[in-house]
Amino acid sequence: MAFRLTSEQIQMQRILKNCFSDPLLNVMNFLNEVVLEFPKAISFAPGRPLESLFNVEESLGAIQSFVDYQIKVNNLSRAMVFGDLGQYNRTNGIINEFITRQLANDENIQIQPKAVIITSGCQEAMATLLMGLFDPAKDVLLASDPTYIGITGLAKLLGISVIPISVTEEGLEVRAVTRAINEVLATGKRPKALYVIPDFNNPLGTSMTMEVRNEILQIAYKNGLLIFEDNPYGMFAYDEKRKPTLKALDEHGVVIYLNSFSKTLFPGLRLGFLVADQQVDNSKYLLAEELSKVKSLTTINTSPLLQALVGGLLLESNYSLLPIVEAKLSFYRTNRDFMLNRLAEEFGSNGLDGAVKWTCPAGGFFLTVTLPFEFDAECLRVCAADYGVVCCPMSFFCLSRGREHQIRLSFSYVTKEEIDRGIRQLNRFVQAQIAQNRLA
Ligand SMILES: Cc1ncc(COP(=O)(O)O)c(C=O)c1O
Structure with missing residues (x-):
């Protein structure tokens, strides 16, 4: 008969190192799996290149x-x-x-x-x-x-x-x-x-x-x-x-x-x-x-x-x-610009009085948005499940406090249509959160 430890023994023997309970160790898997967990949601979470930008075959x-x-x-x-x-x-x-x-x-x-x-x-x-x-x-x-x-x-x-x-x-x-x-x-x-x-x-x-x-x-x-x-x-x-x-x-x-x-x-x-x-x-x-x-x-x-x-x-x-990267640059540049435009359209004129701010990166895959409330793992789930858009809390990447109001938006793994809908849905989520916080 195969020898098996019971779950109690596993705990008693502390099979896993203490650090396994640290949330830091979950983030990488989370980022890789969140796309699968919310398959219908638009994902601004992973720093992946879009598949159409490379040709494996x-x-x-x-x-x-x-x-x-x-x-x-x-x-x-x-x-x-x-x-x-x-x-x-x-x-x-x-x-x-x-x-x-x-x-x-x-x-x-x-x-x-x-x-x-x-x-x-x-x-x-x-x-x-x-x-x-x-x-x-x-x-x-x-x-x-x-x-x-x-x-x-x-x-x-x-x-x-x-x-x-x-x-x-x-x-x-x-x-x-x-x-x-x-x-x-x-x-x-x-x-x-x-x-x-x-x-x-x-x-x-x-x-x-x-x-x-x-x-x-x-x-x-x-x-x-x-x-x-x-x-x-x-x-x-x-x-x-x-x-x-x-x-x-x-x-x-x-x-x-x-x-x-x-x-x-x-x-x-x-x-x-x-x-x-x-x-x-x-x-x-x-x-x-x-x-x-x-x-x-x-x-x-x-x-x-x-x-x-x-x-x-x-x-x-x-x-x-x-020469290889050159072919991809215009896609990413266009996506970045389009995301910035959509952020300005959605958050620039909605009466939030500049409460939502964002950065304009000169390159790379990511920009930072600052919200008027804390965006944690629970917000991520609500935003993904109810508003169909996945955003990554900046706190996931932080060693110290201070950026709880920020999210990281990736523009590398989405089409223009997805950016369009995703930012609109993000705005709906933000408006709903603000209204809810006012009532609370
Ligand atoms: C700053 C940074 N370093 C390293 C990596 C991972 O590189 P690799 O896929 O080659 O392990 C990433 C991937 O997102 C990254 O953002």
Whole structure:
């Protein structure tokens, strides 16, 4: 007979870590599943690209381009190249040189292929860094607040303390970084790294000014702090020239750069990468090479077949993602503008006296709306079930209080018609809430 623990024993033995009761750990699943939970509702919740913006079937052909290239450049037989793609492979990846060229072309980041780890999504890049660099008893992570839940949830799971650094209109409250460093040092712990999304931030949609970029690079250098720069939205600039990444500005080797192909190509690839070109003391290896020990014990290596697909797409586009992204930019720009227009039409003249405010992001997938009441998980359910529109409370991404009145609206995963109806329905919900609060 199979041995089974009763639910009482499971509780008694505390099978799950304490942190499982933390709501932070639910947010990622929630965002992925909310679309399924309210299938008829219009969803402004997920930061997904719309399926019509990528063509998986057509992209599969790029594997052939990669194979042809390998045959030609490495003088291998077709069978050998395909055999390699079906085999376990190099831990840190097989398209590192392709990524190096793309970063040089698109971001003016100059690095060697051995500084790159190709990961199973950017999520694995974060996991590799937290597992490889942090001793939870000693090391503390600073993170912009609100921030991407992928890193804060993971830190919680690994028992790593996170200190919130507030995000301002300029991108980050620089003085809070110095304050946090001093506070952590005073407790005898080490501030190890600062996690930021400088360009078209998730969840706020804001970007760092050049001044803030330069200042935090200096602070990091002076205090021996690493910066984890996460940049999945940087290429999606709608109004202005793209700003240089922290990595491109980094003169002292403080930045570890992370990116994802989920937005530029498609999320089903589960492909991302990190760049860690720091020389490790007492080692002849770069940090990325040392970190391969972590990767070898988590995912062993990232699917070579999927790397071949991305490698092939990069080959076909001359080692640049710009032509691929260019085709999507006008869709996202139009969606953003349309959402802004509809917000102005619905909330600009409804007698709310400017009580509903929203931001105008210069790029990325998200904008922030501030409401005259708190929008929590219960509001989300009522708004989805009764008004047919799903919006994400900003508090889901927050480490500290202060943004309970805000929601994140994503304009990446909706058509114009859906934006039109969705904003109208959101207005109905807002009016109903205000009326109800007045009566209460
Ligand atoms: C800031 C940020 N980093 C990383 C990711 C996840 O990347 P991946 O799908 O490659 O794991 C996302 C996805 O939404 C994101 O917004």
